[in-house]
Amino acid sequence: xxxxxxxxxxxxxxxxxxxxxxxxxxxxxxxxxxxxxxxxxxxxxxxxxxxxxxxxxxxxxxxxxxxxxxxxxxxxxxxxxxxxxxxxxxxxxxxxxxxxxxxxxxxxxxxxxxxxxxxxxxxxxxxxxxxxxxxxxxxxxxxxxxxxxxxxxxxxxxxxxxxxxxxxxxxxxxxxxxxxxxxxxxxxxxxxxxxxxxxxxxxxxxxxxxxxxxxxxxxxxxxxxxxxxxxxxxxxxxxxxxxxxxxxxxxxxxxxxxxxxxxxxxxxxxxxxxxxxxxxxxxxxxxxxxxxxxxxxxxxxxxxxxxxxxxxx
Numbered sequence: 001x002x003x004x005x006x007x008x009x010x011x012x013x014x015x016x017x018x019x020x021x022x023x024x025x026x027x028x029x030x031x032x033x034x035x036x037x038x039x040x041x042x043x044x045x046x047x048x049x050x051x052x053x054x055x056x057x058x059x060x061x062x063x064x065x066x067x068x069x070x071x072x073x074x075x076x077x078x079x080x081x082x083x084x085x086x087x088x089x090x091x092x093x094x095x096x097x098x099x100x101x102x103x104x105x106x107x108x109x110x111x112x113x114x115x116x117x118x119x120x121x122x123x124x125x126x127x128x129x130x131x132x133x134x135x136x137x138x139x140x141x142x143x144x145x146x147x148x149x150x151x152x153x154x155x156x157x158x159x160x161x162x163x164x165x166x167x168x169x170x171x172x173x174x175x176x177x178x179x180x181x182x183x184x185x186x187x188x189x190x191x192x193x194x195x196x197x198x199x200x201x202x203x204x205x206x207x208x209x210x211x212x213x214x215x216x217x218x219x220x221x222x223x224x225x226x227x228x229x230x231x232x233x234x235x236x237x238x239x240x241x242x243x244x245x246x247x248x249x250x251x252x253x254x255x256x257x258x259x260x261x262x263x264x265x266x267x268x269x270x271x272x273x274x275x276x277x278x279x280x281x282x283x284x285x286x287x288x289x290x291x292x293x294x295x296x297x298x299x300x301x302x303x304x305x306x307x308x309x310x311x312x313x
Contacts, residue, residue, distance in 0.1 A: 018103050018193075020096045022087060022183040034091040040290055041084045047293035048073040050307070058306040064142040065131070068124045069296060071151050075120060076289035079113040082106060083184040083285050090183075100170065103185040108166040110184065110285070114261070115158030115212040121254055122216035123150045128247050129223040133230050158212060165208055168201055169194075181278075184285070188264070188277055209265040217258045224251060249299040253292055260284040 023033055055061045055070040086106065090096045098106070130141050169187060175195040182189040187205055191198050227247055260283035263276075297303045 017097050017099050017178065018185070019179045020086075020090055020098055020183060020185070021179055021181050022090055022096065024096065030091055030094070034088060037084060037091070037286070038088055040286060041080065041088065044080050044084075044286075044289045045077060048076045048289065050310070051293050051296065051303070052077075054303070054306045054310045058309065060302055061306050064127055064144075064147045065124075066302075067144075067147050068120065068127055068151065071154075072117075072120055072124065073293065075113060075116055076292055079110075079117060080286060080289045082109040082113055087183045098185065103180075103190075104166055104170045107169070107185040107187070107190070108162055110186070111162035111165060112158055114284070115162055116155050117257065118212050118216045118261075119154035119157065120151070121250075121257065122219050123154055124250055125220040125223040125254070126150075128250060129227055132227050132247070161208060161212075165204065168204060172196070172198065172201065182281070183278065184281075186277070186281060205265065209262075213258065213261055213265060217254070217262065220254055220258075249295045252295050253288065256291065257284050257288045260288075 023029065026033070051073040052070050055066040055073070083106070086098070127142060131138050134141065165187075169190055172191075172194040173196065174193050176193045178193065180189045180193070191201060191205075194201075224247065231244060231247075260280040264280045264284070297307060
């Protein structure tokens, strides 16, 4: 990390807007990318919306696992809506300017939804841990009131932290270029435009990333290591296959989301990493929300049956 001395006051200019470069380095592919990401956005809205509806409407999908899945699908719609509409507008109009306030607002919502996703994935892993490792007490432990408290906590715990994180970053003076080499306002490219020493801000980013990304990830790994050890002790192959099918889909989502997020926020920042950041961001902000409904529905017989009933109505 390069920490520079604060420049003289006359060199600091108050930026009122940024330019989101996005995919400006591919001018001949702008309309293709617009069509591609519009299709992806529609797929995300329809697939996650369908999962949300069937888990609310079908009497067979009223267990805690599907309650968490409904919240997760709704969260994915919110998460992708914080980035994709702006990116589609930039691709369609070629007006890449975003105001300082709009940029800060977008960053704040992306961080809040991202933090909520990390916590909710940990809650879903805990649910599977209790269901498989302590099945007799599962109805007592995962009562509806407890499920509501866990979901409410996942949605609200990160709000003050992410608002504070965003305020800290946008309180910095910006004296360099106003061009953000990204398709949305994310922390690493914004910090690269800041003047002076950003060491404190970068340390806060690492601390928040450890708390909201690494800690849930390690809790998930701990839960599933225990789950897998229990599954391997099951006497019947049928029981093992059923238990693995309910957990493997969740593990796929965890690896996709956490893998790309950890590399983005916990590795050292370099000037050469901008292109990599964009690619990794596509994974955890766009591709993961698109694949989640497919992963959960195609690997879950109850969801497939409910989906068929829903489509036949």
